[in-house]
Amino acid sequence: MVEPKLRLRDLNRRFMLRDRAVDALAGISLDVAPGEFLSIVGPSGCGKTTMLRIVAGLETATSGTVEIMREPGSTRPLNAMVFQQESVFPWKNVRDNAAFGLKARGFGKRERYEMVQPILDKVGLRGFEDALPHQLSGGMKQRVAIARAFANDPEIMLMDEPFAALDEQTKLILQAELLRIWEESRKTVMYVTHSIDEAITLSDRVLVMSARPGRVKEIIDIKSAFPRPRDIAAVKSSPKYGEFFGRIWSLLRDEVMAASLVSA
Amino acid sequence: MNAKMLNRVLSVVTPALLLLAWEVASRTQIIDFRFFSAPSAIFKEFVVMLESGELLKHTLISLQRIFIGFTIGTVSGVVIGLAVGLIPAVSAALKPIIDATFPIPKVGLLPLVIIIFGLGEASKYAIIAIGVVYLVIINTVSGVRHIERIYLDVGRNYHASRLMMFTDVALPGALPMIIAGMKISMGVSLILIVSAESLAAKSGIGYLIWTTWQVFEVEKMYVGLFMAAVLGACLTALLDWLERVMIPWKRV
Incomplete structure (x- = not known):
């Protein structure tokens, strides 16, 4: 194994x-393979x-x-999480949203933009890099969230x-x-x-x-x-x-x- | 004529009629023309003051005081507000002081401000900054506390540093509320500058209004009031523009 x-x-x-204990999870044991x-x-x-x-x-x-x-x-x-709700920052454009995790990890602007471009291309966001989320459909916003997670590798x-x-x-x-x-x-x-x-x-x-x-x-x-x-x-x-x-x-x-x- | 057009016509005709009634009443001395000069006389005075540069001088100095005081108040208000909103210890330390001193009418602080900062420009900047800082703090704190949880979760999930939580999440997230606070503050700034200048200044719109009244140059006083209104309208328009540029995602 x-x-x-x-x-x-x-x-x-x-x-x-209140004062009642509620068990949400009880004894979860699990292995997930690479x-x-x-x-x-x-x-x-x-x-x-x-x-x-x-x-x-x-x-x-x-x-x-x-x-x-x-x-x-x-x-x-x-780890990186993709959430159910709309989770892309409305104040950041597509590129900066996707590069958020890389920025948090200390990559410089040029570097993280370079790193994020291939994944943006892959999820079909090429040409939308400078768009703000409110200009995108729900599906496109979720692509940005997925790109953000994958970009962080x-x-x-x-x-x-x-x-x-x-x-x-x-x-x-x-x-x-x-x-x-x-x-x-x-x-x-x-x-x-x-x-x-x-x-x-x-x-x-x-x-x-x-x-x-x-x-x-x-x-x-x-x-x-x-x-x-x-x-x-x-x-x-x-x-x-x-x-x-x-x-x-x-x-x-x-x-x-x-x-x-x-x-x- | 449909209702929309009627409304548009009414919004122009009503003030025009009022001005006309004022003009007629003043000229026929139904109202005392020494206190209520005719609009035409005020307009004449306006042109004279504009040409002599007197009006511009007072307007610009008031504008400068508002600009400097407003900037100091807004910047420190945002910084303090973000800290209070994000850091529980800062909130515990500052919130009671802020809440206790906020209800004091800021005009009432003028004597103290003049003692501390003197009769010069510094006291004008200070009183405006004091008036602005409270409203901006309160709105920033509320803006930070109402940021949707999901954005904070994303920040935490990606291990954003505290600085990045400030600059990339909390500040932009609170920006709509911050700008709303700035808009309210602008009205307060105008009240405060006119009060401060009528009390202790040798220039400015407030000085113009108060001194011309004291020496009974009523037309000039009306020109001062008119300029205060123009100034207020321009500054409000400026902030509306700022809002559109800074928070495009809230545009409807």
């Missing part, structure tokens, strides 16, 4: 609601986003450990439903582009989604989480059925796609019911 890129051990997260694309699906409120934010260092776990392995001598940042990429706010057609196009960019860079990705379809078409493995408190219910291997590089249309028309969908949904259905009972 290769050394994992990300190792979570017995991760717990408890928060206080270069692996792992999706996380689960009912609303199961702690998917919390888990991602803990890995991102934006929240702390109540107990347990998060380890992101660095290659020896690497100075790359540990992190050890692992964290994506929290990055396409959830987009319309269906834009989403399909961006999924295909994400796959293309990812296949070139082979970053380790943790991808939170509520879309079973998205999880199957993009991932190597799909982690199904239980209703709150979030636990690892099952991890389903997709990669052996759909090797890389992948064609999204071919994946979706394959009979195996339907099998995966049925299996994940049957796992998820009970949890969604349980979650809706809890919140009712």
Whole structure:
């Protein structure tokens, strides 16, 4: 077994609601292999986003450990997150938004502009470098957020439903582009989604989480059925796609019911 | 004629009619022309003062005082406001002082300011800076506190330094509120400069208004009031322009 890129051990997260303790995550243990694309699906409120934010260092776990392995001598940042909400700075143009992480790491202006140009070209933002976000569509803004994360060349990429706010057609196009960019860079990705379809078409493995408190219910291997590089249309028309969908949904259905009972 | 055009016509005709009524009332001595000079007489005086350079001199000196005091007040207000908004210790140290002294009418501080800064230009800059700094601090703090969480998350996720959180996230994020604060401050600056100049100065619009009144040159006083209005309108327009240039993403 290769050394994992990300190792979570017995991760717990408890928060206080008034004077009641609520467990968001209970005993999450997980290894993600280098270069692996792992999706996380689960009912609303199961702690998917919390888990991602803990890995991102934006929240702390109540107990347990998060380890992101660095290659020896690497100075790359540990992670970069692509958020669900609009997260590009409205006061920075496309180029400066994409180069934000590089600026934070101390790269000079000329250097970071040079570093960011190839990734801007790759996500289809060439010619829009000087545009401000309010001049762009929602899909274009999310491309900027993705470019910002890739430009920083992190050890692992964290994506929290990055396409959830987009319309269906834009989403399909961006999924295909994400796959293309990812296949070139082979970053380790943790991808939170509520879309079973998205999880199957993009991932190597799909982690199904239980209703709150979030636990690892099952991890389903997709990669052996759909090797890389992948064609999204071919994946979706394959009979195996339907099998995966049925299996994940049957796992998820009970949890969604349980979650809706809890919140009712 | 549709309603929109009617409104446009009304907005021109009404002030014109008022001026005309004033003119007629003053000439026929329905109102006391010694206090309420006819608009035509005021206009004549305006031309005389413009040609002699007297008007320009007073306007420019007031403008200079506002500009310097306003800049000092705005810059220090933004710096203090960012620090109070971002650093809890600074907030704990300064917020009570700011809140306690803010309600003092700044005109009431004029005697103190004159004792401290003297009768010269420094006291004019100081009183304007004091009036401006509070409003800018309060708006900057509020602007920083209302920056959407997501932008702070991005800053933290990319490990932006504290300086970069100031310059790249907090300052631009608070800019709409900061400029709103500057706009309110501009009105306050005008009040303060006119008060300060009528109390202790040998030049400026406020001096012009007050001294001409005392020596009963009523037309000149009206010209001074008119200039104060023009000055206010120009400075407001300048800030509107600044707003459009500085925060293009808020343009509707």
